[in-house]
Ligand SMILES: Cc1cc2nc3c(=O)[nH]c(=O)nc-3n(C[C@H](O)[C@H](O)[C@H](O)COP(=O)(O)O)c2cc1C
Ligand code: SF4
C-alpha cells in the first residue's frame with residue numbers, strides 16, 4: 001500500500017511541531033510496512049490549523065488539522081482510507097471557507113507545491129510570466145507593470161512600473177535589482193511565506209525586473225530573523241542556476257542575470273530602502289536623503305530598483321495574465337490583490353489574499369472570527385509598528401491605501417494585529433516610542449532623542465503628573481517627530497501614539513474619557 | 518564555539534573580502550565561527566578593509582545581531598513585538614526573565630542561556646513566538662517555555 005501526503009515546512013508550521021508530525025508519520029508507516037510519501041510544502045497560511053496535513057485523494061486534497069505527533073497512528077488509518085474520517089478532518093482543502101473566499105494570485109502555489117521543485121513550479125504555471133516578458137521586450141514589460149496599477153507592497157505604495165521606468169531610463173551601468181526582504185513590520189509574514197513556500201516566484205519576478213531595466217545582478221536582503229527563508233532561497237537559487245534560469249544566458253534568452261543573498265543583522269531601519277542600500281554596501285544602515293532616488297543613484301551609486309518581495313512576486317502573474325486581469329481587481333487607486341496578514345489575538349489567524357476593498361471589520365470579525373481569547377476586539381493595529389491603532393468605530397474603513405491614509409492610518413505591508421479588551425493602550429503608545437528609540441538610525445534629533453522623551457512623557461501622563469501639560473507636550477513632540485524626521489520611522493511613530501490617545505483616552509488616565517483636541 | 522584563532526579569522530576574512538560591500542558578510546561569518554566579535558576581530562577587519570577600528574566598531578554596534586562578548590550555550594530570542602504582545606508576550610517575557618534570573622541581553626550565571634529580545638519573527642499568527650538556538654517555537658505559554666528551558670538545560 002502507498003499514499004501521498006503534504007505537510008508544510010514553513011517556519012510557522014515547524015514552530016508548532018510539523019517536523020515531529022513528519023517523523024511520527026514516517027515511523028508509523030514503517031511499522032505497518034506501507035509506503036508513505038511525505039511532500040514538504042510551504043504553508044497554505046491557515047495558521048490556527050497548523051500543522052495541517054493534506055492527503056492526496058482522487059477528489060483532490062483532503063485536510064486534517066491541527067495535527068500532533070501523537071495522532072500519527074489514527075491519521076495513518078485515515079490516510080490509508082484515502083482521506084477517511086478522523087476527528088481532525090477538515091474536508092477538501094479548497095472548500096475551507098478561509099481559503100475559498102480568497103483570490104490567490106501571488107499565493108497561487110504557496111502551500112500546494114514542493115517549494116524546491118522546478119518541475120512543480122512550471123507545472124503550476126511558473127515561468128509563464130517570464131516567457132511572456134521575453135517575447136514583449138523591456139519597454140513593453142515596464143508598460144505592462146505600469147498599466148497593471150501595481151503599487152509597492154513594502155509600505156509606501158509607490159507605483160512599481162513608474163519606478164522601473166525611471167531606472168530603465170537612468171544612464172549608467174551596472175544597474176541593480178534589490179529585493180527588500182527585511183520584513184520588519186510586526187504582524188507580517190507574507191514575504192517569509194513566499195520565500196519558504198514559493199521561492200521561484202520571487203526569482204522569476206526579479207528576473208523579469210532585471211530584463212526590464214537592464215540589470216545583470218540582483219540582491220535579496222533577508223533579515224537574519226528568517227533562517228528558514230534564507231536556507232530555502234539559497235537552495236532555490238542553486239537549483240535555478242543549475243537549470244540555466246539564472247546565469248549568463250537566462251533561459252536561453254541571451255540575458256545575463258544572477259542573484260546574491262545578503263543577510264541583515266537585526267536593525268529595523270534597514271528595511272527603509274536607502275538604509276538597506278547602505279547596509280548592503282557593508283556600512284551602518286543610515287537613511288540617505290532623497291534625492292537622489294535609488295533609481296538614479298542607488299546601490300554603489302548605480303541605478304537601482306528596490307522592491308518588496310510581494311511587489312516582485314506579483315509580477316509573474318501580471319505578465320502571464322496581462323495587466324487588465326490584475327487591474328480589474330481592487331478599488332480606487334489600489335489595484336489588484338493584497339496578501340493581508342491576520343495576526344495577534346485573532347481566532348483565524350493567517351494569510352488572506354484578496355482584492356483591495358474589503359473592510360477592516362470584515363477582515364477582523366468575519367474572516368478572522370474575532371479574538372482568539374474570545375473576548376471583545378478593542379483595537380486593531382494595521383500596517384506594522386508605525387501604523388495607527390483603530391477602534392471598532394473605524395471598522396468600516398476599506399482596505400485601500402487612500403482610505404487608510406484619510407483616517408491617519410496606513411496599510412503598510414498588510415499586517416493586521418488584533419487586540420482584545422485587556423490591552424492597555426497607554427502601554428502600546430509607550431512601546432511605539434520605545435521601539436522608535438531602540439531602532440532609530442540616529443540621523444535626526446527628534447527621532448533619536450524625542451522618542452526617549454516620548455516614553456518619559458507617557459509615563460508621567462499615566463502616573464497623573466501634570467496631566468494636561470504633559471499631554472500637550474506629547475502632542476508637541478509628535479508634531480516635531482512628524483515634521484522633523486527624514487524617514488517614516490520617526491515620521492510615523494506619532495500614528496500609533498496619537499491614535500491610541502485619541503481613540504482610547506481612558507487608558508491614559510482621563511477621568512471622563514475626554515482628551516484635548 | 519572554538520576559541521579565538523587569528524589564522525582562522527584571517528582565512529574567513531580573506532574568503533569574503535572581495536564580495537561587494539563585504540563588511541557585514543565578514544562580521545556575520547566571524548560571529549558564526551567564534552560566537553561574538555572580539556576586539557581582535559575588529560582590528561583584523563579594519564585592517565583588511567582599510568577602515569579605522571572606530572569605523573568597524575561603529576558598524577558592529579549599530580546592528581543588534583552582533584555581540585561584543587560570548588553568549589551562553591543556548592540563545593533564546595523572545596519576540597517582544599505587537600502581535601505577540603496581543604497574546605501576552607510581555608507577561609511571558611517577564612516569566613522567562615524571572616525564571617532565568619536575568620533581563621534582556623543577560624546570560625545565566627552558569628553560562629547556560631542568553632536571553633535576547635527580538636522584534637518579530639514572522640510567526641505573528643502563532644504567537645507568542647521565539648527562536649531557541651535558531652529553532653522556531655510558537656503558541657508559547659509559561660508552561661511551554663519552562664519545558665523548553667528544561668530541555669536545553671538538561
Ligand atoms: C523604517 C522603515 C522600515 C521599512 N521596512 C521595510 C521592510 O521591511 N520591507 C519593505 O519592503 N519595505 C520597507 N520599508 C519601505 C521601503 O523604504 C521601500 O519603500 C520599499 O522597499 C520599496 O519597495 P516597494 O515599492 O516594492 O514597496 C520601510 C520603510 C521605513 C521608513
Ligand atoms: S527618522 Fe529616525 S530612523 Fe529615520 S532617518 Fe531620521 S533618525 Fe534615522
Ligand code: FES
Nearest residue numbers: 596601638640641
Ligand atoms: S510579532 Fe511576534 S512573531 Fe511577529
